[in-house]
Amino acid sequence: MSYTQWFEEHANKHKVIVSKLQKQNYTKEQIIEYFDFDSMVENEPEFCPLYVDNKKCHDMESLNCYLCACPNFRFDDAGIKKVGENTQYSFCGIESKDGSQGVYGDKIHQDCSKCGVPHHTAYVEKNFDLDWKVAMKKCKL
Ligand code: SF4
Numbered sequence: 001m002s003y004t005q006w007f008e009e010h011a012n013k014h015k016v017i018v019s020k021l022q023k024q025n026y027t028k029e030q031i032i033e034y035f036d037f038d039s040m041v042e043n044e045p046e047f048c049p050l051y052v053d054n055k056k057c058h059d060m061e062s063l064n065c066y067l068c069a070c071p072n073f074r075f076d077d078a079g080i081k082k083v084g085e086n087t088q089y090s091f092c093g094i095e096s097k098d099g100s101q102g103v104y105g106d107k108i109h110q111d112c113s114k115c116g117v118p119h120h121t122a123y124v125e126k127n128f129d130l131d132w133k134v135a136m137k138k139c140k141l
Contacts, residue, residue: 003075003090007140010068014132022130032124035066046060063119067135070118071127071132072096073110083108093138 032037038068041051050056056063074080075090091112092099098115101108102104117123123131129135 002077004077007075007136010060011136017047017079018130028063028128030124031130032064032066032121034125034131035064036121037063037065042066054124058113058116058119060116060119062121064121064124065119065128066124067118069131069136069139070112070115071135071138072117073136074141075110075139080126086125102134106130 007017017034021034026034034043037056038081040047041054047049047056048068048136057068073090074093077088079087080091080095086103086108087108088101088108091101091110092110092112094117096112096117098117100111100114102111113129118127127135
């Protein structure tokens with residue numbers, strides 16, 4: 001699946017849930033709370049493929065799913081630049097010390113597996129937007 005395909009599909013799933021909560025007059029705080037991992041596993045099992053195994057993407061006690069993937073992620077399915085013989089397709093916009101660049105054959109992708117930045121509630125509160133695509137507006141290059 002391309003980044004763009006995932007991005008569009010995830011945006012749609014996110015929108016359906018937020019619209020449902022808005023109709024029930026959820027406040028911003030209640031929406032963020034609803035997107036807590038434990039709540040989402042129970043209430044929105046289709047939102048993430050990891051939910052079926054009750055598995056977190058990162059080893060964090062409190063993990064919020066509202067800003068998955070991450071507003072700092074940058075990608076271009078057509079390739080961003082050549083790095084030697086390889087092509088880079090994504091990177092971290094804030095150069096998080098917990099992120100890295102992974103090389104897969106001749107492709108370079110951002111590896112966020114050790115970074116929990118977007119999953120902290122305080123980060124979600126600060127970067128919140130009801131429209132996930134607005135929160136992620138810098139991601140797609
Ligand atoms: S390394 Fe962290 S801050 Fe950077 S894009 Fe990945 S999850 Fe976001």
